[in-house]
Amino acid sequence: MYVTWYWWPLPLIAAVLLSAEIHMGYPGVRAWLPYVVIVPLALLLIVRSGRTKVAVEDGELLVGDAHLPLEFVGEVEVFEAKDKRRVLGPHLDPAAFMLHRGWVGPLLRVQVTDPADPTPYWVFSTRKPAELAAILRAA
Incomplete structure (x- = not known):
């Protein structure tokens, strides 16, 4: 990014x-x-x-220093730049993992299905949200 x-x-x-x-x-x-x-x-x-890495490698979703095994990836939602305010506003869960870059338009929200993880979902910026969402849904 x-x-x-x-x-x-x-x-x-x-x-x-x-x-x-x-x-x-x-x-x-x-x-x-x-x-x-x-x-x-x-x-x-x-x-x-600008050196934040967003990738899927070795069966894990990597966002910055955080990693989430693909087996715990739930619903994946893509949000365009115009919807950022709604996603990052008052409806954002304080326990959510968030990595937002203002100069990157789209956001991805990934539900975490691990019952031991207190984080309900991840919200992060990515330049190619559709491609990443397709990869995560396929996994």
Whole structure:
């Protein structure tokens, strides 16, 4: 779930402006050091926020660091971007597992059928919800 291109400029401009502000106040090494530290740090944060993995591997649904065996996957529902507010709003169960990325439109809700698991369902963003839902339903 990589970060779309139009989310990159604002943090990078903010990092350059912050570096320039520090640069104006100090001569010498402290003048260029903020550019070397703050701008790459902003890049790293953008890349890290978009490195969430959603996959089905080895009989498990992997969403970020969480995994759910496919035998405990129940009903699978696809929600488009226009329905996000309803899914993530007041009807969201506080015990649900949620991994939402604002820059990714569609959501998937997967019911958890494991009686030992206190999580009723998972709600997560994915760029290809129909394909993932078909794979989960087939499994």
